[in-house]
Amino acid sequence: MTYHLFHADCLEWLAKCPPNSLHACITDPPYGLIEYHPDHLAKRRNGHGGVWRIPPSFDGSNRQPLPRFTVLTENELKKLSDFFGEWATQLIRVLVPGAHVFIASNPLVSHWVWSSLTNKGFEKRGEIIRLVRTFRGGDRPKGAEKEFADVSAMPRSAFEPWGLFRKPFEGTLAENLRSWKTGGLRRPVSETPFTDVIPSGRTPQDEKNIAPHPSLKPQKFLRQLAWAALPLGEGEIVDPFAGSGSTLAAAESLGYDSFGIELDREYFELANVAVPRLAKISTHITFLELSETEIEIA
Ligand SMILES: C[S@@+](CC[C@H](N)C(=O)[O-])C[C@H]1O[C@@H](n2cnc3c(N)ncnc32)[C@H](O)[C@@H]1O
Numbered sequence: 001m002t003y004h005l006f007h008a009d010c011l012e013w014l015a016k017c018p019p020n021s022l023h024a025c026i027t028d029p030p031y032g033l034i035e036y037h038p039d040h041l042a043k044r045r046n047g048h049g050g051v052w053r054i055p056p057s058f059d060g061s062n063r064q065p066l067p068r069f070t071v072l073t074e075n076e077l078k079k080l081s082d083f084f085g086e087w088a089t090q091l092i093r094v095l096v097p098g099a100h101v102f103i104a105s106n107p108l109v110s111h112w113v114w115s116s117l118t119n120k121g122f123e124k125r126g127e128i129i130r131l132v133r134t135f136r137g138g139d140r141p142k143g144a145e146k147e148f149a150d151v152s153a154m155p156r157s158a159f160e161p162w163g164l165f166r167k168p169f170e171g172t173l174a175e176n177l178r179s180w181k182t183g184g185l186r187r188p189v190s191e192t193p194f195t196d197v198i199p200s201g202r203t204p205q206d207e208k209n210i211a212p213h214p215s216l217k218p219q220k221f222l223r224q225l226a227w228a229a230l231p232l233g234e235g236e237i238v239d240p241f242a243g244s245g246s247t248l249a250a251a252e253s254l255g256y257d258s259f260g261i262e263l264d265r266e267y268f269e270l271a272n273v274a275v276p277r278l279a280k281i282s283t284h285i286t287f288l289e290l291s292e293t294e295i296e297i298a
Contacts, residue, residue, distance in 0.1 A: 002257045003248040003275055007268040010240035010261040014090035022094050022259070023182050023235025026225050026247045028104040028217055029087075031069060031113075033080045041264065044214070065214070069108040070154075077112055084116035091240070092121050097169035098176040098183030102128065102162050102225050104217070110161050122165040129197045130160040130221055162225075164196075177231060184231040194228040207281060211244035211274035213267060220283040222250035230256060245271030249278030 006013055030036040044065055072080070091101065101122065105113050118124055138156025141148045169176045169183055176183035185194040200221040208216055226247070229237060235256070239247035242260030244267060251258035252275060260275075262268040 002255070003245075003252050004259050005242065005245060005248065005268065005271055005275070006259070006261045007263075007265060008261050009263050011086060011090055013261045014087075014094055014240065017094040019093050020096045020180075021236075022238045023096055023099050023180075024229035024237045025091060025095065025099070025101040025103070025240065026222065026229055026237055026250075027102070027239045027241050028215060028243065028247075029084075029113075029241040031067070031104070031106040031109050033076070033083055036264065038264075069106055072109070077109075080109065081112045081116050084113050085120055087240070088117045088120035088122060092167055094238075095167045096180045096182055096235075097167055098173075098180050099167045100125070100182070100185065100229055101165040101167075102229065103165070104130075104160060104162050107157070107159075107161060110163065114163050117163065117165050121168065123168055124163065125166045126164045126196055128162040128164055128225070130162060130200045131158065131197060132160055132200045132202060133158050134160065134202075181230070181232045181234045185228045186231045186233065188224070188227065198224060207246075207278060210277045210281075211246065211270060213244035213246075213270065216244055217246050218283075219246065219250055219253070219278055219281050222246055223253060223283060226250040226254055226256060242271055243267055244278075245275040246278060249275045249281075252276070252279035253281075 095101070101117070103113065103117070114124060134157045136157040137154040138152050141151055141153055166183070169180070173183045187193055198221060200218060203216045203218040207219060226237060233256075237247065237251045237256055237258040239245075239258065239260045242248060242262040245260050245262075248258045248260045248271070260271065262271055
């Protein structure tokens with residue numbers, strides 16, 4: 001077994017980790033922090049209230065509850081920023097120089113999270129755009145849908161931003177690759193660099209059946225990140241907000257070692273069952289597909 005799951009608070013777990021010991025972080029944290037708080041999770045599990053909103057049905061089908069980041073108060077945004085500042089302080093210590101961090105977010109709150117990471121010493125290296133129609137936004141003004149039939153309150157979201165950060169290192173990239181095995185991104189195929197827009201569908205139903213977590217990310221997408229995260233294909237990946245373990249499954253499918261930390265007992269138990277099953281899923285990843293797409297665009 002090359003993955004290790006821990007039922008713990010990631011801040012406490014990271015604080016106990018030796019410095020300069022992990023080679024990449026790929027994670028999908030609670031974007032607004034409060035949506036995975038036990039109070040809000042209990043409300044979601046009971047089917048009402050809290051930050052989780054049941055969206056109106058669309059084309060006759062009912063949609064899953066979505067967290068509403070527009071309701072975050074100034075105080076909650078400040079807490080979000082402080083939490084990610086503390087998280088970044090712990091994470092930067094345990095990562096080796098040149099290690100990359102891929103962190104999922106949402107366009108409404110990403111600037112709070114990005115600045116918390118750069119304030120604690122990470123360099124921002126870009127953003128990865130996961131092209132996915134989330135069904136978030138796009139609704140007509142509530143209570144006046146007919147009166148303002150041609151108006152949307154906000155854009156219908158069609159992408160998910162993933163911040164890309166790196167722990168600074170001294171010397172050249174080539175020297176860092178030799179000493180720490182990090183600093184760059186692994187190419188999908190030798191002729192094509194890793195590219196920051198990744199076409200991605202919504203998570204397939206067979207994966208959701210294995211891992212019914214509200215924020216499950218698709219294997220096909222995560223495997224592309226995991227591949228890129230270890231430039232020489234060596235090292236260990238950490239996911240401090242592991243949920244149902246989809247990052248660990250992606251790492252496992254590529255033969256990489258990984259660590260996942262999950263606070264919620266129900267999700268931790270789910271991850272123990274789901275990781276080996278998700279890892280076996282065949283996603284038909286075709287790295288060649290990426291180079292073909294690029295040729296098409298050019
Ligand atoms: C957005 S979900 C990640 C889901 C994951 N991408 C998947 O595919 O299953 C964030 C997870 O972080 C967990 N979490 C929240 N705070 C945490 C903390 N302090 N330490 C560890 N896990 C935490 C939540 O319980 C939740 O399962």
